[in-house]
Amino acid sequence: MVVKLERPILVGGLGLSFSLWMLQSWHDSIVQLGEFGLLSTLAVGGGLWLWQQNRPKVSLEQLDFTPVDRATAESAIAKAETIINQLAQEAENHISLNTLREQLAYLSSELDRQEIKIAVTGGKAVGKSTLIQVLKSSGWQEKQPKFHFQETAPLFRETTDKSDTAVLAEVSKSDVVLFLTNGDLTETEFQTLQQLKAANQSIILVFNKQDQYLADERASVLLSLQQRMPGYLVATAVSPIPIKVRKHENDGSVQEWMEQPAPDTAQLTQQLDAVLAQQGQKLVWTTTMRTALALKVEAKNWLNRARCDRATPVIEQYQWIAAATAFANPVPALDILATAAINAQMVIDLGNIYQQKLSLEQAQTIAGTMGSLMLKLGLVELSTKAVSTVLKSNAITFVAGGLVQGVSAAYLTRVAGLSLVEYFEQQEITLDSGTALNLEKLRQTLKKVFQQNQQMVFLQGFVNHGVKRLLPQTPQMELVSVEKPIG
Known part of the structure; x- marks a missing residue:
């Protein structure tokens, strides 16, 4: 049985102890390091070791959502159809009937959809557009043509054409959500992720721009993200910062130039490959069920409004009967x-x-x-x-x-x-x-x-x-x- 350590202080202590043991063993080699460099080495070593130990594997269990089968999706569609038929029976010419029926027919065709819809979302300037461009321009997507990426409007903006509620409603129609962040989660980001999880949405948390952090800072952010969101987490650098390259020639001269590193999306593409291979059609059925439930709620709201219009005169009739009786x-x-x-x-x-x-x-x-x-x-x-x-x-x-x-x-x-x-x-x-x-x-x-x-x-x-x-x-x-x- 594999024992998973979930106490960061304990695990961090073990990592530090391991680092100290290594320090004793390599004492002669590292005597020349200064105090600051030594402590940094220990912190980075312990943090990276901890990240590697807690780093999630490519596994369905880490996706933290429950896929459904075709029968469950079909049952959700049937329940929505029941509400729509009841509305048609009680309000034959209701203004919403045509739209509701069109959405119902669309859901039935969605059951056999082969394309996997991926929503790329997050706050402003987290790299959503760049990530999609990198994935589309790479040879990877040519091997996985079933993936369709859709960028959403930025979340968490006070002034925007779309509210967060509207953006999340759009996200709910996707099969997989790539939620991008540039650092540790804010409380607002965390609450939004909890909303998506509650809606049984398949989420991959993407820590982008990791190259902009020092090694120890990067390890600390990764650890915090993993602790707060124990589902699948990947780190990317879709637009790495150029690095300075220095070359020493035989004649003693030095040449310097800026070099652009290649985008780092290996973890993400590996996870997306695993998602398609291990879940495939179940993702589509889960999205279909989620959309059917939303359609049912919409139809029920229209039905309740129509019924309320008929119930109001009944209540008024009996309230004045009661008033007359008590008055007399x-x-x-x-x-x-x-x-x-x-x-x-x-x-x-x-x-x-x-x-x-x-x-x-x-x-x-x-x-x-x-x-x-x-x-x-x-x-x-x-x-x-x-x-x-x-x-x-x-x-x-x-x-x-x-x-x-x-x-x-x-x-x-x-x-x-x-x-x-x-x-x-x-x-x-x-x-x-x-x-x-x-x-x-x-x-x-x-x-x-x-x-x-x-x-x-x-x-x-x-x-x-x-x-x-x-x-x-x-x-x-x-x-x-x-x-x-x-x-």
Whole structure:
């Protein structure tokens, strides 16, 4: 069994000890070295030894992503097609249907693509263009014509035509990502790499311009990169700095000239060869699956918007029914929820819109569960207090019997309806038919929706509308802004 040392201090100590042993053995040969030169030699020797020991081999295990098979990619395409077909059924002439269907047809053809798409990305001036030029002009790509390189816009720029999000969306369509850096990773670069890894993207981290570092500095940067990104790492110098060459002639004269070293891309081309040989078509299938999942999300968003347009009138209908009921039969604040705010029939109607088929018993269970959650979260008391605060700005409306309870019931019904809509939007079509609720998710959704609808501007407008509906014949002043915070 191969033991991999992952403690840099320990490994560095071993390397230093080894260097000291070598020093003792070669004492007579290196006596003439100065103190600074000696320490530099030890640092370089230990650092390079450590880099060699931790240097990743050309292996699939180091790529740190999970390739998929054809069946998995086809399954992802089928799920996207299900959402698109559902959208066509519920919104026959939806503006997005033609585009979605075109993308779906393209995905099916992608399954048999032979070309490997490689995105070359990174910050500004890291050598993206030069790297592509060097690879294309070398004899290497003639042997590997299946590789297609695409440079992205620079990342991490405040002013650019493309945001980082747009660039990463473009990168997600590639099979392999060459992420270039000129030194140790910044926190922003590291977070971006984590995003790519989370999206199951095959990444090769390229430390470019290594020739611009001294030997000990280069070893230190390589070690840091390997520790922070344990996936595959290669070092390149696609545009090496010219070096001075000095030649001593027999007559004692000296000739000097600048010589341009050849680009160093050997590690990178070896790794790309290994990628193609060991993974090949699986890279294409993984990209196809990733694109299919993105298409599914896009189609689901369009479907949810169409459903929300149908759900909004349903919620408004039941919120005013609840308001009228509580206004006609005033009850203590904490009983509002049980008597009027949550209506099981509203749960059924919203469930039908979102393809969550619920029986009356299931709807009553959901209504009771939401009521219990609202009480535990203190939403009933907070809503009643908020409505009372707004109504106190107008003495005429505030003294009207049951008005606080009526408007509060409408408000809580609205929050419950919007929470159900957001909860249902997260469910899969034909799945999660409502027989079991994720209480923690529902609790978080309720809290989130309540906070979104608690702003004073919204409450003021909502209460104004509620008062006009419940007291249509009563002359009243328009409610004015209330500066007192809700607490």
